[in-house]
Amino acid sequence: MDNTTKTYTLGGNLTINRMGYGAMRITGKGIWGMPEDKDEAIKVLQKAVELGVNFIDTADSYGPEVSEDLIAKALYPYPKGLVIATKGGFMRTGPNQWYVNSHPDHLKRALEGSLNRLKQDSIALYQLHRIDPNVPFEHSLEFLQDAQEEGLIKHIGLSEVTVDDIKKAQEFVEIVSVQNKYSIVYRNWEKELEYCKDNNIAFIPWNPINAGNILAENTLNSIAAHHNVKPHQVALSWLYHHSPNMLLIPGTSKVAHLEENMQSLHLKLSDDEVKMLDGMS
Numbered sequence: 001m002d003n004t005t006k007t008y009t010l011g012g013n014l015t016i017n018r019m020g021y022g023a024m025r026i027t028g029k030g031i032w033g034m035p036e037d038k039d040e041a042i043k044v045l046q047k048a049v050e051l052g053v054n055f056i057d058t059a060d061s062y063g064p065e066v067s068e069d070l071i072a073k074a075l076y077p078y079p080k081g082l083v084i085a086t087k088g089g090f091m092r093t094g095p096n097q098w099y100v101n102s103h104p105d106h107l108k109r110a111l112e113g114s115l116n117r118l119k120q121d122s123i124a125l126y127q128l129h130r131i132d133p134n135v136p137f138e139h140s141l142e143f144l145q146d147a148q149e150e151g152l153i154k155h156i157g158l159s160e161v162t163v164d165d166i167k168k169a170q171e172f173v174e175i176v177s178v179q180n181k182y183s184i185v186y187r188n189w190e191k192e193l194e195y196c197k198d199n200n201i202a203f204i205p206w207n208p209i210n211a212g213n214i215l216a217e218n219t220l221n222s223i224a225a226h227h228n229v230k231p232h233q234v235a236l237s238w239l240y241h242h243s244p245n246m247l248l249i250p251g252t253s254k255v256a257h258l259e260e261n262m263q264s265l266h267l268k269l270s271d272d273e274v275k276m277l278d279g280m281s
Contacts (some may be wrong), residue, residue, distance in 0.1 A: 006265075008202055008247055009178040011155045014124060016083050018240065020055030021048040021258070022206070022249035024257045030095025031062055035253055038070070045074035047255050049082065051262045055203065057179075057249040059087035059129060060110045060117075062097070068117040076119050084245055085116045085177075087159065089129030089140075104143035111147060126181035127179055131165060141172040142155035148173060157204075163195045174272055177247070179204040184235045185217065186210055197245045204247045209235050219280055223273050229264075236264040238277045 009015045026041035028034055035041045048056070055132030058067045071084060078084070088110030089102040114123060128144065128161045131137055147153045158169055169175050178196050180189040182205035196203045201202075220231040227234070232250075240248055249260045269277070 002232075005244060009061040009243060010083075010125060010202055011198075014155060014176075015248070016032060016055040017052055018247050019053065020057060020247055020249045020261065021053045022251035023056055023058040023071060024062045025067045025155045025253045027063045028095070028103075032095035033063065035065055035070075037253070040255065041070055041253055042074040043255050044253060044258050045071060048256055048262075049075060049079060051259070053262075054079075054081050055083050055247065055249070056087065057085045057087075059090070059127075060114050061087070061090035061092050061129065064092045065113065065117060065259065068114055070243055072117060072119050081178050083124045083130065084118055084120070085125035085127060085157070086118065086123055087127040087129040087179075088114065089132065089159075093271060100130045100132045100134075100142040102128060102130060103135045104139055107143050107147075110131065113153060115152065122151055122154050125177060126153040127159055127177065131158075133159065137165070137168060138172070138198055141169055145172050148260065152237075157202075159206075161192070163192055166192070166195065166201070175201055179202055179206055181205070181207050182239075183208050183210045183237050184220070184277060193243060193246075193248040197243055201245065202247050203245050204249055205239060206248055206249070208239055208248060217280065219276050223269070223276070229267060230260060232258055233264040234268055234269070234277070236261060237267040237269055238274065239268075240265065241269070241274070 006018055007183045008018050009017050024031055026035050035166045088107050091099045144156050155176045159179040166175055178201055182189050193203050220234050224231045224234045252258050
C-alpha cells in the first residue's frame with residue numbers, strides 16, 4: 001500500500017496533519033443543541049489534539065453555534081499550529097433541518113459570529129457550506145473575496161461542488177480545499193477528487209464512513225477480521241491512502257471512538273486488500 005505523506009500544506013503555507021477531526025457530532029441529536037454529555041465532548045476535543053490532530057473542521061450551523069463554542073471552551077488559548085476551519089451558508093430551524101442561505105448578508109453575520117465564538121481575529125480556512133440556488137454564485141464569492149482582503153479569512157474552501165463550480169470560484173479567489181461527500185462506498189465525486197489532486201487543492205471527504213452504513217459490507221468485515229480491527233478503521237485507512245490530498249475529518253462524541261479512528265493510521269493493508277476495497281464502489 002502506498003505510504004502517503006502524513007501532512008498536507010493548504011494554500012502553500014499552512015501545513016497540517018492529514019488526519020483531522022470533524023466537530024459536527026459534539027452537538028445534540030439532529031445536530032441541534034448541546035450534546036448529551038458536554039464533559040465528554042470537551043474531552044474528545046482535548047484528546048484529539050493530544051493525539052496529534054491539528055486540523056479541526058466545524059461550522060456555525062452545527063448546533064447551531066454549539067460546536068464552535070465548545071471548541072473554544074475546550075482548547076482556547078489554542079496550541080501553536082492548531083488550524084480550525086469553519087463554514088457558513090446554512091440556516092437551522094430545528095433538529096435535522098437545514099436551509100441553504102449563502103447571501104452575502106447572511107455570510108457576513110455567520111463569519112462575524114464564528115470569529116467571536118472561536119475567539120479569533122481571522123479564520124484560517126473558511127468554507128462556503130453550499131452554493132445557494134437563490135443567490136448568484138458570484139455574489140457569495142465576492143463576499144469571500146472581500147472578507148479575505150480585509151484579513152478576516154486566510155484561506156477559502158468550498159463544499160459539495162463540481163469541477164465547473166471550482167473553476168468558476170477560482171476566477172474570484174484561490175480555492176485551497178473542497179469538502180464533498182465521499183467514502184469507500186460513495187464515490188460520485190471522483191472527477192472532483194482528481195481535479196483537486198492535479199491542482200494542489202485539498203479534498204476533505206465528509207460522511208467518510210457513510211453514516212455507519214458501511215458496517216454491513218462483507219469485504220470490509222472480512223478484512224477487518226483479518227487485521228483484528230473494526231470495519232470503520234479499514235474504511236478510514238483506505239481513504240487516508242487513496243489520495244495524498246485527502247484530509248480526513250471523522251467525527252465522534254466519544255473518546256474511545258476517537259482513539260479507534262486515530263489508530264486507523266497505523267493499519268497496513270496489503271495491495272490485494274486495497275484492490276478489493278477499490279472495487280467496492
